[in-house]
Amino acid sequence: MSILGKLFGSDDAETNALVMDEPRPHSFLDHGAQDVIGKPINRVEGPLKVTGRAPYAAEYPAERLAYGVLVRATFGSGKITKIDDSAARALPGVIDVVADYDTFIRSPGQGGATEAPPQGVQEVHYFGEPVAVVVGETFEAARDGAAAVRLEYDEADASYAFAAHKDQGKEPKEDQIPGHSKQGDFAGAFDKAAVKIDVTYTTPSQNSTAMEPHASIAEWRDDTLILHGAYQMVASDQQQLAKALGVSADKVRIIARFVGGGFGSKLGIAPESVAAAVAAKKLGRPVKIVLARQQVYEATVRRSNTEQRIRLGTDANGKIDALSHNSLVTNTPYEQYWEPVAIGTHFLYGGENREMNHDLIALNLNAAGSMRAPGEAVGMMGLECAMDELAEQLGIDPIELRRRNEPAQEPEKGIPFSSRNLIPALEKGAQLFGWSQRKKAGTDRRGEWLHGMGVSSAVRTNMLMKSAAKVTLTTDGRAIIDTDMTDIGTGSYTILAQIAAETLGLPVEKVVVHLGDGKAPPSSGSGGSWGAGSAGSSVYLACEKIREKLAKSMGVAVEEMTLKDGRAIADNRVVPITELIDENLGVIGQIEPGKQEKKFHQAGYGAHFCAVKVNVVTGEVRVERMLGVFAAGRILNEKTARSQCLGGMTFGIGAAMTEEMIHDDRNGKVVNRDMAEYHVPSHADVPHLEVHFLEERDIHVNPIHAKGIGELGISGAGAAVANAIFNATGVRVRDFPITCDKIIEQLPFDA
Amino acid sequence: MRFTINQKTYEADVDVRTSLLDLCREHLGLTGSKKGCDHGQCGACTMLVNGRRINSCLSLAVMHQDDEIVTIEGLGTVEDLHPMQAAFVSHDGYQCGYCTPGQICSAVGMLDEVKKGWPSHVTGDLNEVSLNDAEISERMSGNICRCAAYPNIVDAIREVAGQLGDQAIKPAPRTANEQPAQEKVSA
Structure with missing residues (x-):
């Protein structure tokens, strides 16, 4: 054997x-x-x-199934002194109120972690932290029971507002990339540069908003836990769950045959899994817990907000000599994860003198973790808008600017690229999109609409x-x-x-x-x-x-x-x-x-093109067309690969124009915790999108020669939208999302 | 109470707090309709009630005695797909599949609304209601797809729009071993 x-x-x-x-x-x-x-x-x-x-996680039948609804902390930081469940227990159909301070997890597990997520919920670290579960014979009984639970607590001082704590960033531990990184003499080179860009972009916290809320049905068969869950990574999630419960890994079996979207939010175990397992054990019957949509926003991972300062120093022809991309990101005080904003910047463009620093600010907000294309999704919005600003300042075409900064090899490690089709993707896209029809910024007005086009590179590190x-x-x-x-x-x-x-x-x-x-x-x-x-x-x-x-x-x-x-x-x-x-x-x-990932830098590349129109009266933006060209090795199924790209591009539209998780600066509460307030793109926001693939094989990545594609489609997509808005209006909004109000205030008043 | 769902009669004792969606999902074993938000914001729970599409999470079960309810399970089966279901498969009008039953029920109900001449926000001439991509996108905007299969969904609906005629919202015919039945459950 x-x-x-x-x-x-x-x-x-x-x-x-x-x-x-x-x-x-x-x-x-x-x-x-x-x-x-x-x-x-x-x-x-x-x-x-x-x-x-x-069948999705919450849809498996079970004998004597009980329903659980999580109770959340209604304060931002402090310690619970009492869970008053008397009113809840008095309700018909309520079976039990289960509070296990030590075992319940405080935050979801991070992707790929094999240890238990942070545990212990008597100490509350963010508004919405799940602290107990009410179990009922029916969902309705459990829900009303959860609403009837009263918490008594001592509130503690904490840090909630990003703006007030920007000076408290700390260099995080090296993860996929180093927290701080330097090459050459950035300051000196930037100082001497003929042309300079020094801009700061901000992106808000975001939520994956997978359509299926996180859900678990926990059932103990003898001493083994069977958990139907909504998970992306079953093997490591089993380990997280087993360690959280204090049982050996072979006593936990997770089943996730169909998962209603993840986008990073289901990489690690979410709070309902441990609560369901604990309650099921205590009651001796299976327990189902489905997070309410509001709890998905409050208690599953968000993408960190970012503040990115990008400095580009070039010679008179636009060749980059100094490149810096420094970011502030946030997470809950006990979390180590940090958004690797500059992950794509490390190798996308050449330039001898480089600096990419990330500083992590501890705030009492719900945990930040991986959301679709961690790093690139937000980092490329900053970098690729800054590149657009540079092209504008130089008076050259943005595609030509990228051509002039195409590195012959990975610019920091000095190793060859396993395959790299950035410029071919830009050129093919330009031709298919009709890029040559693009006009000078703010000059293409038709009636009350201003029209414009934008471009962006796409890049996503390939991993095996x-x-x-x-x-x-x-x-x-x-x-x-x-x-x-x-x-x-x-x-x-x-x-x-x-x-x-x-x-x-x-x-x-x-x-x-x-x-x-x-x-x-x-x-x-x-x-x-x-x-x-x-x-x-x-x-x-x-x-x-x-x-x-x-x-x-x-x-x-x-x-x-x-x-x-x-x-x-x-x-x-x-x-x-x-x-x-x-x-x-x-x-x-x-x-x-193995060694191939050390010997060759491996990534997928692509290009986004976007055409928008902006209303001069209201500032309303309509995306009219969008086109992506991608090179990601062998395409295994043209249809599903295309759909992945459609999804990524649409995430880009959302990131550019509508998506923003708003935390109350006074207590960290997620203000817009449902789908009517957190705006993901809907049908009418998304035009017919075009996707093209470049023929490519990458013999260094794996024996099937295919690179990842699910996140390449989002990388740079938002920047292409933002750059199109600039080209239409001449207005540069550096604070995402680009909502109507931010455009109007900069549009000429007599428009 | 008595419910007619997909031409099948169910009798159930229903908690007055139970939504039509939860009745189906948690008590009748009809889990095809999905709960995405429970607030009428995402459309994943869309069903056809007396021919009209509704967010079943926003409607209490007790309001629906004797209504004709059609869920995704009633439109077609794996072996005998409704044309809209078949079009979603061939156009890849989904990815994770969670919003899909709602999208499909919504699309079927929507086409019937167009046929009846109901205008939408983007209808230019109220006397000339017809279907185009802008109309489809506008009318389907109550159904969110985070995977963002929107362009493929529009393709699927456009293709079906011409074919369906009056069959649009009739449930698929029963197979031989699926005769009308009465089920009594306690909800």
Whole structure:
């Protein structure tokens, strides 16, 4: 039995493991005869979703199910002295009020963490911290019970207002990038620069606002917890949950077959999971807790607000010599996570003298964590607007400015790029969009509307994560994939089926994909755009080994064998593959990052183009057109990849124009904690968006040559919108979101 | 109380506080309609009641005795998709799928409103109500999709708009083993 087999309690499956130390130029995906990889096939789980038959976390039936509703702290900081639950307990249908100060988690777990999230809720650190759960026979009883609970507490002084604490930033611990980073002599070079930009942009806190609120059904079977949850990373979430509950990891099984969106907010466990597990244990019956939408805003991770000072110093031709991108970000006092604002700035443009500092300010607000493209999503709004300002000042086209600053290699580490198609993406986009029609800022007025176009680069670091999957070729000619990988709308079900179908020569219908079960081989999970490359590679590697075994069984060399429609073709013979195996053949594939990510800088690139019109009377902005061109290695499914980009671009529209989480400066309360007040783009805000892909293979990233795409689409998208608004109006708003009021106050009064 | 949902009769004792959405999701096993906000802000819970689309989270179950209620489960099945469901699949009018049942019910109800000549905010001539992309986007703006499949949803609805005619909001025909039945549950 393999080590992995033992680990997952599975059978004697052989393992095909690969550490990505060397480039992998050969891929069966380039030579498959099935011809399904990359094709825009429909999502394999689509019919379940459109008929309402796909079960999400809160939709599993359970015997004697009880309902829990969380009680939140109604103050910003201090200590609870008493939970007065007498009124709640007196209500019909209320079963219990469960308060476990020590075990309940204070904040959600961070993505990928394998330790318990911060625990202990008697001390309250932010308004909305969940402190107890009321359990009822029905949802209505629990909800009314939760409303009837009264907290007694001693309030403590705390820090809530960003503006009042800007001088209290501290250098955070190195994470994906260093907190502070310097190269050359930035100050000296900036001082001598012929052309200078020194601008400060601010972005507000944001919320992922996945459509499915965080939900858990906890059920103990003997001493094992089965938790149906809404999670992106099942394996590490099991560890977080087990440690929070003080049980061993093999006593916790999370199941997340369908997840109603995540965008980072479901990377780590959320407060309802531990509360449901504790209550279920205490009551001896399954407990379901679904966060109210308001609790999603108050008690799950937000994207930190940022203040970004960007300084660009160039020669007379616009070649950057001095580049600085310094940011202030925030988090709850006990949290270490910080928004890596300059993560893309490190390698996007050249320039000898560089400085990128991040300082973390502790505020008593709900925890900040990863939200779609942490770093780039906000950092690129600052950087790419500053680049637009630089182009304007130099009087050159923004695309030409980027051409002049294209580095030959990674500018800080001095290593080659594994693949980089930034300039081709900009050029293709310019041509498709009609960029040459762009006019001088503020000059294209038609009636009461000002028209403009904007551009931005897109970049997202590519990551490979350790990931495993088991593929079983069955004697009836199907391939069954088992992995704890999740599909949060990204298309995992479909692309994994396509990878197996192409590699094993099976129709997609013959591939069965089981996802989201913590009992299955542990995967990368969904996050950081690494899911397709990592989980996809594990499936590929398992299939690669199965191919070898089929070839051996047929008595031919693997490279001479063609697999198509369930048949092996070689040596002038055609044999059904079911005749090449005696019993079900299971192989575990496993990928791990290796030296390639140190030897080559790996990222996806792209370009955004946007056309807006702005009303001169009201300041209303309408996005008229938007176009993105992306290069992210092999596109595994043109249809689902395009949808990922549509989603990212639309997040960009929201970030540029409407999304803003507002905290009350007096107590940190989230003021706009529902979907009527936190404005994500709706149908009427989003025009028909165009998405194009550049043909690319990246042999350094993984054996399937695909890079992440879910976050590339958001990177720079908001900047393209903002730059279009500037081009339309001549007004530069540096405080996101760009709402009507901020435009009007700068528009000429006689407009 | 008695409820007619997807042409099936259910009898249930209902808490007066229970929303139509929670009746379906928590008591009748009809989990296709989704709860996204419970405040009528996201549209994920959209159902068709007497042919009209409503946010079922904003309506109490006790208000619906003898109403004709159609949920996503009543429009079609995996084996026999409603044309709108099929169009959502082929145009990738979803990603995570959570808002999808609401989008589809809303789209079906919306097309019927257009057919009846009801104008929207973007209708130029109130005597000439017709469907175009701007009308679809405006009329579907009560259904939020955070994955942002909006352009694909518009494509799907545009494609279906021409095909449906009067069949727009009728539930799919029952299969042989799914005869009208009475179910008694305690809600």
